[in-house]
Amino acid sequence: MPLKLSTSVVAFRPDQALLASTLSGLATAGAALKRAGQEEAVHLYLIDNGGTPDMGVSLDALAHAGIGHTLIAGHGNVGYGRGHNLAIARPLGQYHLILNPDIDMNSDALEAAIDFMDAHPEVGLLTPAIFDDAGQMQYLCREYPTLVDLLVRGFLPASMRRPFARRLARYEMRAHINPSDTFWDPPIVSGCFMLFRSEVLKKLDGFDPRYFLYFEDYDLSLRAHDLTRVAYVPAVRVRHHGGGASRKGTAHIRMFAQSAFKFFNRFGWKWV
Known part of the structure; x- marks a missing residue:
């Protein structure tokens, strides 16, 4: 049976309840996709970067929904992008979904996404x-960021952002992004849920492995525009439980700064 959709989830010491919820949502959405007539198989690559608990019950639920899985483990914590690249190097479906372990998708999300891509x-x-x-x-x-955008959005408390409201609205594309209208070719999209046509993802060689964490999705988004069109599709809906670097401690702030430096060095510095 031809593979319609593959997906990869990279986990490093994940919140077990959130990961279980993500896999449960994938099972439900995958089952809905099959009921809608997409009989082709769906397959999950679960990449264990370290500290992933036994997810046997959740993986059994995927199997009951007709979703196979491959566990990729033993490589250590190689980072977010390189973790996904371990899956991208393997056989993929017609489409491949990059998925965070803290995403709950609506039951019709995959059906709506595949219908749009088809x-x-x-x-x-x-x-x-x-x-x-x-x-x-x-x-x-996101629009292409300036250094000020990143500092304000990532590190200023909400109570201190008011003088920067217009700047942040531009950066976050609030004039264009809403819950009802498709928007074409946003410059940068989030790595928490990226549905690729797999032939495009293969041509891009996946994520740039020089980023350990943060900005790998910015990099991949910008490179994707060289090959294809990008679409924001609000008919596809997910819930994201993640938080920013500043709320995760000094190690994450350091990784954020290191990745930002690599990103601007590659694509060009924009200060204000």
């Missing part, structure tokens, strides 16, 4: 509407 062969990368735990929209499509 109807628009010019699109090689799809990003969904993303909401937080409170049901508020997260504006994760």
Whole structure:
């Protein structure tokens, strides 16, 4: 049976409940995809970068939904992008989904996403509407960042951002991104849910392995525009439980700064 959709999830010391919820959502959405007539197989690559608990119950639920899985382990913590690249180097479906271990997708998310991609062969990368735990929209499509944008968005408390509201609205594309309208070719999209046409992803060689964590999705988004069109499709809806680097401690702040330096060195510095 031809493989319609593959997906990869990279886990490093994950929150077990969140990962279980992500896999449960994948099982539900995969089953809905099959009911909609997409009988081709779906396959999960679960990449264990270290500290991933036994997810046997969740993986059994995937199997009951007709979703096979491959566990990739034993390589240590190689980083987010390089972890996904371990899956991207393997056989993929017609489409490949880069998925965070803290994403809950709506039950019809995969069906809506595949329908859109099938109807628009010019699109090689799809990003969904993303909401937080409170049901508020997260504006994760981005314009090319300035250094000031990153500092304000990543590190200033919300109470101190008011003088920068117009700047942040531009950076977060708030004039274009909403819960109802498809938007074409946002410059940068979030790595928490990136649905690729696999032939495009293979041509891009996946993520740049020089990023350990942070900015690998910025890099991949910008390179994708050289090969294909990108679409924000709000008919595809997910919930994201993640947080920013500044809320995760000094090690994450250091990794964020190192990756930002690599990103700007590659694509060009933009200060203000």
